Amino acid sequence: MKRKLQSIISSLPTIIAFLIILIAWHLLTVTEKVPSYMLPSPKSVLEALYADIDLIYRHLNITLQEAFYGLGIGISLGFIMALFMDSCNVLYKAIYPVMIITQTIPTVAIAPILVLWMGFEMEPKIALVALTTFFPITVGLLDGYRSVDKDQINLMRSMGANRWKIFCHVKFPSALPYFFAGLKISVSYAVVGAVVSEWLGGFEGLGVYLTRVRKAYAYDRMFAVIIVIVVISLLLMGLVNIIRKLLMPWEKFAKNNE
Numbered sequence: 001m002k003r004k005l006q007s008i009i010s011s012l013p014t015i016i017a018f019l020i021i022l023i024a025w026h027l028l029t030v031t032e033k034v035p036s037y038m039l040p041s042p043k044s045v046l047e048a049l050y051a052d053i054d055l056i057y058r059h060l061n062i063t064l065q066e067a068f069y070g071l072g073i074g075i076s077l078g079f080i081m082a083l084f085m086d087s088c089n090v091l092y093k094a095i096y097p098v099m100i101i102t103q104t105i106p107t108v109a110i111a112p113i114l115v116l117w118m119g120f121e122m123e124p125k126i127a128l129v130a131l132t133t134f135f136p137i138t139v140g141l142l143d144g145y146r147s148v149d150k151d152q153i154n155l156m157r158s159m160g161a162n163r164w165k166i167f168c169h170v171k172f173p174s175a176l177p178y179f180f181a182g183l184k185i186s187v188s189y190a191v192v193g194a195v196v197s198e199w200l201g202g203f204e205g206l207g208v209y210l211t212r213v214r215k216a217y218a219y220d221r222m223f224a225v226i227i228v229i230v231v232i233s234l235l236l237m238g239l240v241n242i243i244r245k246l247l248m249p250w251e252k253f254a255k256n257n258e
Helices: 002-030 042-051 053-087 089-102 107-118 122-146 150-158 163-199 206-215 219-247 249-257
Strands: none
Touching (some): 002 042, 042 053, 042 219, 053 089, 053 206, 053 219, 089 122, 107 163, 122 163, 163 219, 206 219, 219 249
16 A cells, blocks of 8 residues: 555656646637747647547557567567677677767658568558667676676586576676666657657558648647657657566566565
8 A cells, every 4th residue: 555655646747747738729829929830729639539539549540660670680580680799809899989960860861762672552651660779788788787787607617517607697787777668768669669650651551641631731730649648658658667567577576575
């Protein structure tokens, strides 16, 4: 009971902040300080969301498919890349700067090129999501592998452990917190990356829907989709936290002992 009360109290600042934003938004629209065609009221946004919920759901289904496929590829590439770069220092020095440079290229610049190469179907969207999500995973895992205490590795070697056993029993468990930190960033990147790629070319998805309502000047529907994207991203980040707690139960015991 005490922990639940503490959890509620700790979340109060966030709730209050959201309430302040909503009240300010409502007052700006009611007092007409900002014209409705520039900033629709919260009520009109909710009405637009309710009116187009079936259509939004259909487009959301496509966007989530692209996000999950791309995220899966990004995670796989991140694991492989981090493993090779950790095992070979020359490879790390050669590839890491290139990875940093690739992240400085804007997503909106890459998306049209991928659409030109792969067409307007799912493939370029999945490729863009994979490109934007593998970097946080790779960097997180690399930081985790390199954070391992060298004395632990030397102890394992003195006990006759080979490189694979050292990885499974020491390096990988130490890298899990870093991996989940990167994954939390990647899941939000996945949805946003899919929407951006759809915005620049496609037939279905939230990005396509956003383009259509923007051209129709239906900003209430545009805000409704933005809210859906935010909610989905927050839910995915919450799911990552749940998976982290399930796969890392020792963190809970460590906190309880503090």
